[in-house]
Amino acid sequence: MTAATDADAIRRRTQDLLAAHPPATTGRAEFLRARFDAGLAWVHYPAGLGGLGAPRSLQAVADAELAAAGAPDNDPRRIGIGLGMAAPTILGYGTDEQKQRFLRPLWLGEEVWCQLFSEPGAGSDLAALGTRAVRDGDDWVVDGQKVWTSSAHVARWAILIARTDPGLPKHRGISYFVCDMTDPGVEVRPLRQITGEAEFNEVFLTGVRIPDSHRLGPVGEGWKVAQTTLMNERVSIGGARIPREGGMIGTVAKTWREHPGLRTHDLHQRLLTLWVEAEVARLTGERLRQQLVAGQPGPEGSGMKLAFARLNQEISGLEVELLGDEGLLYGDWTMRRPEIVDFTGRDAGYRYLRSKGNSIEGGTSEVLLNIVAERVLGLPAEPRNDKDVAWKDLAR
Amino acid sequence: MSAQPETAHAPDLLYSEAEEDLRSAVRSLLTARADAPAVIAATESATPYDQELWASLASGIGAAGLLVPEKLGGQGAGHREAAVVLEELGRGVVPAPYLTSSVVATEVLLALDPLGGPAGELLADLAAGRRTAVLALPFATPPAGARAAMAGGLERTVTTVADAAAADVLLVPTAEGLYAVGTAGTGVTVEPLVPLDLTRPLASVTLAGAAGALLAEAGPAAVAVERGLLSGAGLLASEQLGIAEWCLTETVRHTRERHQFNRPVGSFQALKHRMAQLWLEVVSARAAARNAADALAAGAPDAPLAVAVAQAYCSKVAVHAAEECVQLHGGVGMTWEHPAHLYLKRAKADSTAYGTPGRHHETVARLTELPAP
Ligand SMILES: Cc1cc2nc3c(=O)[nH]c(=O)nc-3n(C[C@H](O)[C@H](O)[C@H](O)COP(=O)(O)OP(=O)(O)OC[C@H]3O[C@@H](n4cnc5c(N)ncnc54)[C@H](O)[C@@H]3O)c2cc1C
DSSP states (O other): OOGGGSHHHHHHHHHHHHHHSOTTTSOHHHHHHHHHHTTOSSTTSOBTTTBOSOOGGGHHHHHHHHHHTTOOOOOTTTTHHIIIIIHHHHHHHOOHHHHHHHHHHHHHTSSOEEEEOOBTTBSSSGGGOOOEEEEETTEEEEEEEEOOOTTTTTOSEEEEEEESOTTSBTTTSEEEEEEETTSTTEEEEEEOBTTSSOOEEEEEEEEEEEEGGGEESSTTOHHHHHHHHHHHHHHHHHOOOOOTTOHHHHHHHHHHHHOGGGOOHHHHHHHHHHHHHHHHHHHHHHHHHHHHHTTOOOTHHHHHHHHHHHHHHHHHHHHHHHTGGGGGBOSOOOOOOOSSOOSSOSOHHHHHHHHGGGGTTTSOHHHHHHHIIIIISOOOOOOOSSSSSBGGGSOO | OOOOSSOSSOOOOSOOHHHHHHHHHHHHHHHHHOOHHHHHHHHTSSOSSOHHHHHIIIIISOGGGTTSOGGGTSOOOOHHHHHHHHHHHHHTTOOOSIIIIIIIIHHHHHTTOOSSHHHHHHHHHHHHTSOOEEEOSOTTOOGGGHHHHSOSOSOEEEEEEETGGGOSEEEEEOSSEEEEEETTSTTEEEEEOOBSSTTSOEEEEEESSOOOEEEEEHHHHHHHHHHHHHHHHHHHHHHHHHHHHHHHHHHHHHHHHOEETTEEGGGSHHHHHHHHHHHHHHHHHHHHHHHHHHHHHHTOTTHHHHHHHHHHHHHHHHHHHHHHHHHHTGGGGGBSSSTHHHHHHHHHHHTTTTSOHHHHHHHHHHHTTOOOO
């Protein structure tokens, strides 16, 4: 390991940053900019792009030091799609210009991102999408409709996949773009959801002009690029590091301790089962991180989102029941358009309803189980009749 | 009561022809007047339920008086028929005070031996759909909680009273006995709450210097309240059956039609087995719900066990079916326009109503002499 990339070096750099920009007297934005420029935003990114080319695991060293010093963070919840999905894709497939243009404001939270992937006719079968991008000089002209787009109403940029060649089989005719959400052809309409609020949207694209310089990866290879995004999405949904009794299980455990009158044997059994499962899920995540550090990534990553969704749903469901009379109530049905996606906030009823999305967004649990069965266990795939047919000839 | 290997009462778990006729009448009324868009619109309006629809159901079809003998102004049918109405109301997640007024409050009054007097008058009005009444207890109160409910006086606040917002009369259990309190009178405040299940409004009821008519002394009142809650819990199982059935039917329909990967998603075995499993649960829930209705109708000695079994089982089936319905609809199931969320919210709230499955398990444990360690 070189001097620039071991834990001590990271610690030293972090202390230098804190000395030059004491959090107590430095503005939030200024601090974050300095942190990015010191390579301490995501240490595994290249120098000049917020990183140091260090092992990914060393980020934890910087984060711990910064948190201990009370430094502001970049509010990863608010910028989740940019941070978790757009950034690794841009890093993997972007040109130098694109990386320079997009990564810094993205990490600083100055520019919010959304994901224009799903369409009314293409959800689990994302590669069936029909939004068209047609070349016109230096631009692409995009027409189509996207749906379930979280945060589109606050996003500055979108990652977008569109069909550039309907004559090819569906996986081969797709290209990947960065779409400017302020383009006049982009119309965002709120889509109210089960919780009463409109966290996601429908997005209508009409003659949207995207310069070719905003294409990520080669023409026709968008599906491959999208795989990077989707893999990162799954890890970012289920992969957060949490302490024991962190997340939903902590909330219900607190309710249990505070309300002896609500207890029944049945609820007790279920609570303990879920407590153990939540603790084991936490340990599985921890082990996965240790494997990554040791350089032996395991397939457990695919399992984390599955476990996260199931646990969130069962625990929040248990809490609604546990609360009795109070569980029959709901905080607020007003249609709001929240800026951040909130899984664990508000009342038990909200958490119960929102958690239903955890097994749908970012790939359904059924589709993830298929991926585990086929790619991890090596089981034969379902027979398919859609792989070699030109997209335009598929039944829809 | 001790566990009996063979109960004296042999339950009839099928539907009679008359029950099927009643079902068709209710279903065609609800199809015409309370389809999913109408129900969603209603949940967003200020009115707790559609008064005209209620009149057609309650007095037009005569559903409100099914439990009430003819000599007391009702139809002289019984719990089996009322259960069929509830199956249909569950299938449509229809906002209507049927369970609370036509079943629970009605059963409380019937148990008071109501010939003549204020209880009889009120009962006749409920049976005719002229007035509605609700028992002023939290919606989560299990039948086993009836005795504990006979406490305090007329000055009180009771939260999460189902369907109170539009009720004419409150039946209030106190230490002295059961009172009937008109909601229009002075000293009565009914404050709507924000419910998880928008199709069954909840309210907080506050009595401060309200006048009430004493219907029964504490002793008989406790028996009557328990009877009301027991019938409510037992027939709620039929509502839950209706919810589960709709969710399964609709999920099967959707997954047959929705194509992904160039084929119907319902053709994936991963989904087929789950829907087949749900079918098995619905079949089982029907047997449990019919058994509870039949035992209540017959006044069978094992009715409390039949009800506890039905609640412990059907609550979970309804929630499971509604959760699967949301999941197997994919993103569509997470939207407000699609009715799946109404069923999920109703099923989840119903699983707490008149006691959670865990409370009913405790009743099963007691009645079968299978105590906790
Ligand atoms: C809260 C939320 C936020 C979202 N945010 C975004 C976003 O920001 N951007 C974006 O692009 N998309 C977003 N999505 C969309 C999401 O990715 C899709 O909803 C999801 O991929 C499922 O697609 P679908 O809704 O079309 O369901 P369908 O594909 O129609 O699936 C219906 C059912 O069939 C099952 N199924 C499908 N295929 C198979 C199979 N091969 N084997 C077994 N079962 C199968 C599914 O699991 C599901 O249960 C969001 C969704 C939700 C709920």
